Amino acid sequence: MxxxxxxxxxxxxxxxxxxxxxxxxxxxxxxxxxxxxxxxxxxxxxxxxxxxxxxxxxxxxxxxxxxxxxxxxxxxIERKGAPTGLLTTEGCRDILEIGRENRYDLYELALELPKPLAPREWRREWRERMRADGEVLTPLVPEQAVREAAALRQTGVESLAICFLHAHVNDAHEQAVRRLLEAQYPGLPLSLSSEVAREIGEYERTTTTVVNAYVQPLAQRYLxxxxxxxxxxxxxxxxxxxxxxGGVTAADTAAQVPVRMIESGPAAGALAGSFFGGLGEQRQVIAFDMGGTTAKACLIDDGQPEIAFSFEAARVQRFKKGSGFPLQIPAIDLLEVGAGGGSIARIDGMGLLKVGPDSAGAEPGPACYGRGGTQPTVTDADLVLGYLNPDYFLGGTMALDVAAAEAAIRDHVAQPLGIDVQRGAWGIHDIINEQMASAMRVHIAEKGKDPREYTIVATGGAGPLHAYRIAEKLHIRRILCPLAAGVASTIGLLVAPPKVDLVHSRVWRVREIDWAALNQLYADLENRARAILKPMGEAGTQLTLSRFADMRYVGQGHTIVVPLPLGELNAAMQSDIEAQFEAVYQQLYGRSLPGVAIEGITWRLTALGQGTALDMAQAQTTSEQAGAAQRGQRAIYLPEAQAYVDVPVYNRYALQAGMQIDGPAILEERESTVVMGQRGRGTVDQAGNLTVTLDNA
Structure with a gap:
């Protein structure tokens, strides 16, 4: 860059x-x-x-x-955003609470829904209306706009979301209100739905705009x-x-639409998985990033993480779909599990051992950190099992307290279950691995894929330590552990390209498209994309463009994303576009509906700039001296032997390209530790990455 x-x-x-x-x-x-x-x-x-x-x-x-x-x-999640008001069309005040009238849990009688970020008293209606085709039905009354905004400001509102009906087709009223309010209240953060999420779907567009308004003042102050x-x-x-x-943008741009930063860190981890998978010539990769709080997994085929154009945030039930705020923003499609090094273990009301999803975080942290934590965590279990070196955590800059870890497990797990500390530690370790493997198994099956065809790229501080046992459970034969895996997400940042995703909803049946209007729509999107990325210099001017459309059969309520060709679109292409839609539909659902009319709902443009070309085979990691390849031996718990066994411990910085290491073994570096079981064999490549192959997985 x-x-x-x-x-x-x-x-x-x-x-x-x-x-x-x-x-x-x-x-x-x-x-x-x-x-x-x-x-x-x-x-x-x-x-x-x-x-x-x-x-x-x-x-x-x-x-x-x-x-x-x-x-x-x-x-x-913590509800620490700004007091937020909503200005909307008359009759739409309660859309945040009505939503889609869906129940995310059919059998929960006392269902808890997410409370709107803009309370009802901070939501005001205006007498204005656009038709679905963008024609003005009821003109905007400027005096009312000023009165309503003044009333909201007097109640303490610090940020405003403006979401008018059908503004995704015609944003004239939203822009008029912006001009009025900027003149009346300079500096007041304003979020317009036509700029944040110019898509059909009134509820989703409103929630996305309100979330953006809620976090915008915080994002602007922080950045x-x-x-x-x-x-x-x-x-x-x-x-x-x-x-x-999965792209980067200028801080000023991000501060205006901070809702697009919600999955910022996880997206970097997915890019790192894609990057290292490419180095290892692996075309089908599961990017597995396990840190201190959560674990994330992303399927990557042919080097490209799958993109979802909508997702949920701040769920009431963290791992139940439908319990959060639906957001109309593009994001790398990730599986998130409440499983990290800080995940807390406890005995539940039925006397069963549970691990996570709550985490000890950095404060107070696991018991072994010596920062006041007393609850047993996954990190404490890994330390007791011998997988972590208490004298070499973070390269020896942070000593771990084995006795504190043992005490936490003994008091909260082992004694209540009537077992010894070592067995309690293995129970914590095995349960967290099973939780991650089970979630990944379901996620992969939902995509119609077979986990055995994939390679796990293990990153994050805890990823390489847990990847081997997860691979065993999923019958995956290959794991790739990059050098500096504990900070791999930051390497994902280095290779991330400048990127912008733009969207405009307008409904046309494919055989009735106004091709001149559609070409103008894409020309406008392209001009906006170039203007947004231009401040990023040369990397933001050499763009690769991609077009997509959300399409469906007429009468359906859901859409699928279909790629469209670049260049001028015309009527001669309609058969090809319909055929492309039916091919994608057939792949997803196993059948198509010949003869049923097809319509396009939303038109998308993605613009990619040039990321940093990073050659890890030539790049040298300067954080540690090499020294001897083998540091000695350490007793670790091996489930195959159901006992502690002395295994060799290797210094990853001293491993040479082409070296092979048979399991069981421990491979240490400053930010992470690789644990290799009895059936594993590791091979080091030119960039220092370790590929572990499991026999008969």
Whole structure:
């Protein structure tokens, strides 16, 4: 993307990961430090100060900064956004509560639905109306607009969402209200549905706009503060932000539509899985990223993560579809499981061992961190089982307390179950692996895929430690563990391209499309995309464009996404477009409906710039000295032997290309640990990545 140093920063729930790429010397430096939940930017600056002093890199040499954060997601879940009002068309005030009238759990009598982010007293109706075709039915009354906005401001509203009926077709009324309010209340954050989510679907468009308004003031303050602190530190390069769709954009752009940052960090992890899978010449990959709070998995075919054009956030029941806010934004299609190193183990009311989904996070953290935590976690179990080295966690900068881990497991798991500590630790470890494997098995089956055809790319601080046992449960034969796996998401940031996804809903039957209007629609989207990415320099001007359409059979309520050709569209293409739709429909549902009319609902454009070309075979990781390949032996628990067994421990930084290591074995690096079972054999490639093959998986 640029010459000089590129700095990637990924703030997670437990740790903040950083990577620094010297584009001239082809060197990578990596760093990991604890997240500071109360002020995430403080943890970043503290980590940068310590790290840059150690590696002796002047901050002013950083040319570009790319950032991923969980701040937006956390503010939604914890309800820490701004007081938000909604201005909408007369008769639509209660759409946030009416929704689609769906029940996400048919058998739950006391069903809990997500409470609207804009309470009813902060939702106001205006007498205005557009027809479905965009013609004005009821003109907007400017005086009413000013009165309603003034009333909301007096109640303490700090951010406004504006969502008028059919504004996705004609946004004239929304734009008129913007001009009025900007003149009356300069600086008041405004979110227009026609800019945030210009799609059909009144409920989803409204929720997306309200969520954007809710987090916008926080995002603007946070990104502005982070940029000022980085500049004060000496890092004066442009700040780019990772989006949920797997691309980056300028911080100013992200601050206007922060709803697109909700899956920022997980998207970087998926890109890292795709990148390392490509290095290992693996075409079908499960990108598995397990950190301190959650684990994520993403299916990647032919190097491309699947994109979903809508998803849910802030679910009442975290792992139940339909219990959150539906958002009309593009995002990498991810499976999320409440399984991380900090996941807490407990005995439930039926006397059964449960693990997660709640996490100890960074504060107080697992018991072994010695920061006040007393509940047993997955990390505590991994330490007791011998998988983690208490003297080499984070490269020895953070000692782990084995006695505290044993005490937590003994008091809260082993004694209540009448078992010893080691068996309790294995129970925690095995249950969390089974939870992840089961969730992945269902997710893959829903996609119509076979897990045995895939390679797991294990990243995150805990990913390489748990990947082997998960692969066993899924009968997967190959695992790829990248070097610096514990900070791999930040490497995903480095290779992420500038990206923008734009959309415009307009309903046409394929055989009745106004081709001139459709071509103009795509021309407008392309011009907007170029304008958005132009500030990102050369990387944002050399664009690869893709077109898609949401289509369906007339009369259906759901759509499928179909690729469209570039260039001028015309009537001669309608048969090809219909055939493309029916081919996708047949693949998804096993049949098509010949003779039924097809219509296009929403028209999409994706513009990709040029990401950083990163050659890991040439890049050198500078975070550790190599030393001897084998560090000695350590007793670890092997379920095959049902006992602790001494196994060799290897220094990953000292492994040479072509080396083979037979399991069982432990391979340590600063940010993560690879645990290889008895049936595994590891091979090191030119880039230092380890491919583990399981016999008879």
């Amino acid at each position: 640029t010459d000089g140093y590129i700095l990637g920063i990924d703030i997670g729930g437990t740790f903040t990961d950083m990577v620094l790429l010297d584009t001239h010397a082809r060197q990578l430096a990596v760093h990991k430090c604890l997240t500071t939940p109360g002020d995430p930017a403080e943890g970043v600056m503290r980590g940068l100060t310590e790290w840059f002093t150690h590696i002796q890199v002047p901050p002013r040499s950083v040319a570009t900064i790319i950032h991923a954060t969980t701040l937006i997601t956390n503010s939604l 502005g503060d982070l940029e000022r602190r980085l500049n004060g530190f000496g890092c004066c390069g442009p700040l780019y932000i990772m989006l949920s769709s």
